[in-house]
Amino acid sequence: MNTREHHDEPRPRVRLDPPPTGPAGVSADSPVGRLAATVERLSREVRAAQAEAEGRALIELAKGILVERLGCGPAQAARQLTELTEQAGTTQLEFAVEVINQAARDRMSEVTDAFLAATRAAEQAGPEPAAVRLRAAESGALAADDTQAVAESLLEQALRPLGAVAVAIWAAGADGSLNLAGSAGFSPAEAARWYYVPPDVATVARCALAERDGLWIGSAAERGLPSVGRHHYPDGGRAAVPAGTGGRVYGVLEIVWPAPLPEQPPQIVRQVEALAELCAHTLETYTPPSGPARQPQELPDAAELMDLADGLYDPALVLVPHLDPSGNLLDFRIQHVNSRFLDPAGRPRAMVSGALLLEAYPMAAGESELFQRIERVYATGEPFRARRMHLTALVDQVPLSAVADISVTRHGAGLLFIWRIEDETARLASLLQHAQRLGRIGGFEENLLTGEITWNEQLFDLYGRPESSTPVPLEELPAHAHPDDAVTIGRFLRTLLHHRRPASAAFRLQRPDGVTRHIRVVAEPVLDTDGRLLTTRGAYQDISAQHWTEVALAATRDQLAHTEQHASERDRLALQLQRAIMPPAQAPLQVPDLDVAVRYRPAEAEQLVGGDWYDAVVLPSGLVLLCVGDVAGHGIEAATSMVVLRNALRGLAITGAGPGQLLSWLNIVAHHLTGAVTATAVCGLYDPASCTLRWARAGHLPPVLVRGSEAAPLPLVRGLLLGAVPEASYEEAEVKLAAGDNLLMYTDGLIERRDLSVEESLTHLLSTAATVPGTLDQRLDRLLTYSRSDTDDDTCIVGIRVG
8 A cells, every 4th residue: 555645635525514404494405405495496386377377367357358448359459458568668467457457446446555555565575566466366266266265365465465474264154153164374283173163152253243344453362262373373463354245244354463463554454355355255155064074184093082081090081073964063972981080970981981961961051151161172172171160960860069170172073071070088188177176076096005096186275285295095084084074984984995885975174274174075996806995086075165055055944934934924814814804705785675795806825915805884874885995015014904994984984974075084094094005995875765876986996887788987086096195185976876787896906917908908897797697696706707807916896786
């Protein structure tokens, strides 16, 4: 080997400069870089070919306009267009658009100037003028085979110069649903997630339909409405304009900007409305796919979603949509239930798997709008999560509920429904701690073999000992109790430790701080298989408050019993006094050509002894004194006042004074001699010789005259109730009675009702009195029988019948 020659050979040079990169920073020399460059070149060629085809379409349209306007042939129109273009100094495409605008005079030509102004900056970077792009967008929209092509044409030709990055064309269904008829600028997966929006789901497009005038949103994050591409452009602006023509709305044109959108000038708004009208022409013939065609194409394998559910530690359901023949969502079918499934009602997996969600959990339609939230996840793809939501199952018409954390996510056309029910052990332990605290209960467990004693925190507090101290064994309990309770505690320990049976005892615990508490201890033995005592466990409860409450209650019961006995004695004496003075029936008076009858019905409740009284007596002058009265109040005071007034009226009547004067004197007695009681009364003197009744009243209801088949009260005369003022005068009236007439005096216990006025009750009495046949005694008995009074008050009736 020639060593020198070997060293003189040129060495390979190390390249220090980085290799050229292609799209996304991929090296242009790598296979991936070369493939990316090829894709980019082919995309440019496709866009150029598409623009060239749209330009040719506009030029041909301009030639047709010249043929119609000039009346020439196609070849001559082409030459004319070339000549005019050269004279104008513009390109043939720009001049063709100008010809179209002049001939059309439509809404698109109206917004061309605004479009030119709004896109001037973008126009400087592009090879085509804005007017050409706007007409190209119109041409592409009208010539497109489907709405998807319309969306792509609008985005590329008309909306990108405005800074927009995506566009969606929604078709409105008759049921209020929305179908994504076409979109551009979104990934296929995002468009598939939003291919169908059920009715009543509030989205940007739905709100635009409701407002009709269009919806311009500065920032999607501030408005919070879900829509396609929301996660890709969370802070971007949105415009949603109803797409309609001829007074009918067919859908919505929705445009997306990557950044917050400032308020747009009227020219831009009119331009977007014109583009929406273009979409309406395409949506007129749009038919939404139904059945399986509506399902997204990139559905994941159902087995993968089931495997995902089975790998979770929480209960999970796999839900799939259940559609009607027209493709509308009715419910969700429970496709799979994982092994961790825990039903709130305790049902096994087999009873839930395969059922419809609303059949298995009908309460989901109402509780916290759970079903509506699941439907929203399916419609929008946005996950839903909630804490402490109630899950309710209906078992034998009884709702059984549990509290759980909820998570619902969409995977293709399927949903993963996960819930995490609150840890029952921890929840019950917390509940037990609170119950022990509120009930002042302390628990313990004592191992008799090892001597180990376990107390909870509450028991240390009951004993008044720090938690660092040693718990007290049961055998040492007498040393911590009151000496007088030694027998009770000894019996408790004997039953528990010797007889090995559950036992309880109440004793007084003497704490180290000098406080004595009333305690109740309950304990049970724990035995092994051979019957040997291993452990005792139980609880102490502080019943001091209960003890002193029982002591106070016992004293109150004694005092109440004494008071009730005293009151009962008073009522008994008052009743005896009342019945001695006012017997229910009275011996008939012997008066020629006059029947006199009285009735007294005491109150049903004996403790309501009242002051109602009556009197019917023949005076030495031959006149008959007839009166009834009612002393205010109940009890022995009312009964004694009644006796005073009744006897005073009898004594005053011997003077021969008229009824008005008798009531005036009786008022003085009531006011001065009976402790200022008040009472009502009606007093009458009947002259058998002239069949004339002179009467007066003191705040009482007037007598009732029954003549033939008619009954009516006597005309009122003035008279204040007794005892109200020191002195009072009473007006008298006189009535001539005929043979067969009946006159009734009564107290308000006969007619008074809580739910009726006095006038209504009196009307009932008059109708009853007018229709009662027979003797006077029968008439009074019938009035008592059919009385509608409900006040449990005494009732007195005095009746006379002229023979």
